[in-house]
Amino acid sequence: xxxxxxxxxxxxxxxxxxxxxxxxxxxxxxxxxxxxxxxxxxxxxxxxxxxxxxxxxxxxxxxxxxxxxxxxxxxxxxxxxxxxxxxxxxxxxxxxxxxxxxxxxxxxxxxxxxxxxxxxxxxxxxxxxxxxxxxxxxxxxxxxxxxxxxxxxxxxxxxxxxxxxxxxxxxxxxxxxxxxxxxxxxxxxxxxxxxxxxxxxxxxxxxxxxxxxxxxxxxxxxxxxxxxxxxxxxxxxxxxxxxxxxxxxxxxxxxxxxxxxxxxxxxxxxxxxxxxxxxxxxxxxxxxxxxxxxxxxxxxxxxxxxxxxxxxxxxxxxxxxxxxxxxxxxxxxxxxxxxxxxxxxxxxxxxxxxxxxxxxxxxxxxxxxxxxxxxxxxxxxxxxxxxxxxxxxxxxxxxxxxxxxxxxxxxxxxxxxxxxxxxxxxxxxxxxxxxxxxxxxxxxxxxxxxxxxxxxxxxxxxxxxxxxxxxxxxxxxxxxxxxxxxxxxxxxxxxxxxxxxxxxxxxxxxxxxxxxxxxxxxxxxxxxxxxxxxxxxxxxxxxxxxxxxxxxxxxxxxxxxxxxxxxxxxxxxxxxxxxxxxxxxxxxxxxxxxxxxxxxxxxxxxxxxxxxxxxxxxxxxxxxxxxxxxxxxxxxxxxxxxxxxxxxxxxxxxxx
Numbered sequence: 152x153x154x155x156x157x158x159x160x161x162x163x164x165x166x167x168x169x170x171x172x173x174x175x176x177x178x179x180x181x182x183x184x185x186x187x188x189x190x191x192x193x194x195x196x197x198x199x200x201x202x203x204x205x206x207x208x209x210x211x212x213x214x215x216x217x218x219x220x221x222x223x224x225x226x227x228x229x230x231x232x233x234x235x236x237x238x239x240x241x242x243x244x245x246x247x248x249x250x251x252x253x254x255x256x257x258x259x260x261x262x263x264x265x266x267x268x269x270x271x272x273x274x275x276x277x278x279x280x281x282x283x284x285x286x287x288x289x290x291x292x293x294x295x296x297x298x299x300x301x302x303x304x305x306x307x308x309x310x311x312x313x314x315x316x317x318x319x320x321x322x323x324x325x326x327x328x329x330x331x332x333x334x335x336x337x338x339x340x341x342x343x344x345x346x347x348x349x350x351x352x353x354x355x356x357x358x359x360x361x362x363x364x365x366x367x368x369x370x371x372x373x374x375x376x377x378x379x380x381x382x383x384x385x386x387x388x389x390x391x392x393x394x395x396x397x398x399x400x401x402x403x404x405x406x407x408x409x410x411x412x413x414x415x416x417x418x419x420x421x422x423x424x425x426x427x428x429x430x431x432x433x434x435x436x437x438x439x440x441x442x443x444x445x446x447x448x449x450x451x452x453x454x455x456x457x458x459x460x461x462x463x464x465x466x467x468x469x470x471x472x473x474x475x476x477x478x479x480x481x482x483x484x485x486x487x488x489x490x491x492x493x494x495x496x497x498x499x500x501x502x503x504x505x506x507x508x509x510x511x512x513x514x515x516x517x518x519x520x521x522x523x524x525x526x527x528x529x530x531x532x533x534x535x536x537x538x539x540x541x542x543x544x545x546x547x548x549x550x551x552x553x554x555x556x557x558x559x560x561x562x563x564x565x566x567x568x569x570x571x572x573x574x575x576x577x578x579x580x581x582x583x584x585x586x587x588x589x590x591x592x593x594x595x596x597x598x599x600x601x602x603x604x605x606x607x608x609x610x611x612x613x614x615x616x617x618x619x620x621x622x623x624x625x626x627x628x629x630x631x632x633x634x635x636x637x638x639x640x641x642x643x644x645x646x647x648x649x650x651x652x653x654x655x656x657x658x659x660x661x662x663x664x665x666x667x668x669x670x671x672x673x674x675x676x677x678x679x680x681x682x683x684x685x686x687x688x689x690x691x692x693x694x695x696x697x698x699x700x701x702x703x704x705x706x707x708x709x710x711x712x713x714x715x716x717x718x719x720x721x722x723x724x725x726x727x728x729x730x731x732x733x734x735x736x737x738x739x740x741x742x743x744x745x746x747x748x749x750x751x752x753x754x755x756x757x758x759x760x761x762x763x764x765x766x767x768x769x770x771x772x773x774x775x776x777x778x779x780x781x782x783x784x785x786x787x788x789x790x791x792x793x794x795x796x797x798x799x800x801x802x803x804x805x806x807x
Contacts, residue, residue, distance in 0.1 A: 154681055155194035158281045159239045159292060161207035163505055164306045164357070165283035169193045169211045171674035189686060191678045195277060197236040202513055208235055233275030239284070239292050246277065246299060278302060279353070279681050285404065286418060290315035297322050300352055302681045304673075307357040308421045309706065311409040313714040316707050317739045323354045324703035351691045353680045355673070355699045356706045360426040360622070362672025364655040369640055372633065372653065374435035378642045379628025382431060385608040386626075389423050392619030396575060397486050398506050400614070401459045403560045406571035413717045414573035416452075417710075420612045423622070424579065424716070425709040427608050430626075431583065433705060438696050441589055444705065445603050447728045448584040450712060452720035454577025458614070464567030472568040473542040488539045488563045497532055510562045511535050539563030545570070575614040579716045581728075582607050676700065711735065 156172065158165045172191055193211040198204040209215045213230050233249075236242040279302030282292055290310040296303065303323065310316045360366055372378045391400075399405050400415055408414040416424070434442030465484070471477035474488040481490035496507050503515045511517070514531050521527030540563055543556045556570060583604040591601050621637040631644035640653040680698035683689040695702055711732055719726050 152189055152685075154189050154191040154278045154678065154685065155276060156191065156279050156281060157195045157197065157242060157277045158193055158207070158211075158283060159197045159242070160281075160283035160285075160306075161196050161198035161200070161203040162283060163509065165196075165198075165281060166207065166210075167670045168281050168283065168304070168306075168674050169207070171671040172678060173211065174671055175675040175678060189682050191682070194275065195234050195236065195242065197239045197242045199238050200512070204235055204237075206512075206516070239295070243295055243299070249275070278685060279304065279677075282306060287311055287409075290319060293319050294322065300350065302353040302677075302684070304355040304677045305357065308417050308713075309356055309710055311413065311417070312411055313711060313735060314739060314742070316710045316714075317736065318743075320703050320707040321743075324351070353677065353684055353691055353695055353699065354703045354706075355677045355680070357673065358422040358425045358429075358706070358709070359669030359673050360422045361429055361669075361700055362676055363669035364672070365635075365637060365640070366426065366669070367672070368653060368655050369633070369635055370430060372640065372642060373430060373626065378631065379626065379633055379644065380630030381603075381628060382606050383627045383629060384606060385427065385431065385624065386611075387423065387427055387608070387622065387624035388611045388613070389420050389620065389622055390616030390618040391419065391612065391614050392616055393485065393614055394491050395506075395619050396614035397459070397566050398491070398509075398562070400573055400575070401566045401569050401571045402488075402562050402564050403509070406569060406573060407557065408572050411714075411717075412721055413714065415575070415612060416454075416577055416579070416717055417713050418573075420610070421710060421713050423610060423612070424713050425706070426622075427581070427610060428709050428712065429701075431581075431606060431608055433701060437701055438693075439590075443589050444708070445583060445586060446708075446732070447581040447712065448605075449582045449725050450579070450715045450719055450728045450731075451725040452577060452579045452716040453723075454574040454612070454720055456572060456574050457576050459566050459569065459571055459575055461567050464565070468565070468567070472545070472565050473540065473563050474565060475536070475540045475563055477565060486566045489536075492535060492539060492562065493532060497528065497535060501528065503531070507531075507535065509560075510538055574612075574720075577612045577720065579610040579612075580607065581610075581712070708732070 158169055172193055175191070196204055196207050196212065198207060208230055209228070212234055214228055233245070236245065280296060282289060282296075282303065282305040284292060284306075286308055289305055289308070290312075293303065293305060293310075309319060373382065400419065405415070405418045409417070428447075432444045432446060434444065436442060465479065468477055468479050468484070471479075474481075474484070477484065477487070479487070481487040481494060484490070492507060492510060496502055503518055507514050511531065511534050514534070517531045517534060518524070518527035521530055541561065542564065543552065543561065545556070545568070547553075561569065583606045585602050585604045588601055588603045623636040624634075626633040626635075630646065631642060634641045634643075638654070640655075641650055642653065643650045676698045680694040683694040683698065684691045688694075689697065692702070712728070715726050715728055715731055
């Protein structure tokens with residue numbers, strides 16, 4: 152038996168997690184409680200772009216031998232049935248049909264999974280899914296997957312609205328599965344699987360900062376070792392980097408705020424907010440049933456789009472909207488697309504990975520397929536310059552042009568003439584009140600008092616940095632101070648006035664390009680949790696806490712803090728977070744209850760229409776309703792007779 156994973160979205164994040172799975176696929180878990188070693192592999196991909204899909208498949212699923220014929224095993228150059236799909240909808244339809252075929256075969260006394268051409272072949276039975284698509288598609292995909300009851304790892308953010316985050320949380324965890332408050336969309340699906348406590352699956356989110364060796368050591372020093380005593384305050388900065396911000400948040404896919412007015416804090420820094428809450432809110436030992444999170448008391452934020460806008464455009468740039476036609480040239484503007492993509496990454500670094508691969512997805516093939524390396528890079532440069540030269544007319548008011556511009560990235564566009572609207576510099580402040588500690592005195596970590604807090608955390612997101620995503624910060628405690636960056640941790644203690652420097656193990660070449668090992672750590676924790684669950688060594692809840700490090704409720708709550716901060720920024724106020732959070736959950740419950748009532752009413756109306764079509768006098772009854780203008784209202788007689796409708800086992804409907 153193996154753990155087979157589907158990757159939905161073969162872009163940079165899908166590739167990063169798949170590479171991480173390949174690195175950890177045959178490693179055993181670190182838990183003494185889990186003794187099973189089930190190999191893990193990427194078994195299928197769903198991706199609409201044909202080039203990306205084929206490239207991904209050759210790298211992670213079926214290999215590169217182009218001489219193989221259909222029907223040969225993976226690793227021979229061509230996909231076999233059940234390994235590639237044009238999108239997630241096609242895979243779900245295929246999986247639904249496969250499960251129904253398996254169920255029918257078992258019902259007839261057959262043995263499933265005995266042949267390579269059988270739809271129940273274990274090689275195509277998916278254990279879990281990596282959702283690595285664009286942010287706006289996460290909610291739809293996750294709800295569509297509900298009825299399959301699979302293990303899920305979703306790239307951050309979970310969704311673009313708090314309502315969707317709460318809805319997803321209700322569907323996949325025990326946040327509140329009351330049918331009156333959060334009805335499941337697929338309760339009556341023919342192949343649905345119930346989610347009792349022993350059947351619930353693992354759910355993880357792409358909060359990679361929790362899983363890097365650097366940050367796991369930092370948390371251990373802070374919470375397990377209590378190296379600086381109680382936390383008094385924390386300052387944490389994400390330096391996005393000047394050209395990285397221009398690439399992703401001015402020209403790229405994440406340059407627009409959501410319909411709810413949420414921007415970079417969600418798409419770029421939701422895992423930084425999660426990281427802070429992981430240090431200051433989550434229990435030190437999440438497996439301790441007595442422990443509860445220490446929730447923030449207040450959340451506030453300020454920020455703006457300070458630089459990347461037309462008002463900051465140099466006068467000498469004139470009316471140019473594309474870097475290839477700008478009079479400033481690459482020497483006159485730091486953000487020149489030619490300077491960043493061609494001069495730095497192609498000519499100097501000769502790196503066909505990110506960011507060049509985002510601009511020209513086929514660049515690796517262009518370089519490798521040429522008769523010489525020099526010729527390959529020349530071809531790549533020609534295609535790159537063609538891509539960078541693509542532009543649009545912002546004065547065209549037609550809806551079609553506006554949609555075309557919004558639906559894609561424009562990597563040669565002038566950074567002062569783009570349609571970006573996300574903030575480029577923002578701070579978030581969170582405060583905590585003093586509260587009773589549920590673990591009381593004689594705390595496992597050595598405390599001899601019964602309260603926790605107060606404390607403060609300040610987060611700063613900014614584009615204007617030399618460093619690129621190398622987080623840094625300081626934590627001030629009652630017994631000392633911690634200073635950290637992405638490579639080392641320095642601990643100063645008041646008692647001996649000494650500084651002890653901690654340097655985590657140096658990450659491998661793969662890990663160094665993936666959030667300091669966070670991608671590998673996240674993928675490994677997810678695979679280990681799935682392995683423990685599927686082998687029966689642990690329940691899903693136990694594996695979720697031990698390996699993922701928190702339940703879905705915690706992951707949804709960290710998203711909630713992001714939405715609270717954005718509301719505070721837009722409205723210029725300080726939020727009472729705990730009251731706000733309770734209000735949001737109550738509103739969501741009422742909305743779900745209303746939706747369920749409406750759905751029931753629609754079902755009743757549909758059944759009455761069905762009865763009308765079957766009973767004598769149906770045409771006359773419909774005519775009378777139309778004349779009275781009340782065709783959709785359930786009349787008293789209808790309501791009474793609705794209760795006497797009977798659906799027989801053969802599908803026939805009768806009324807008494």
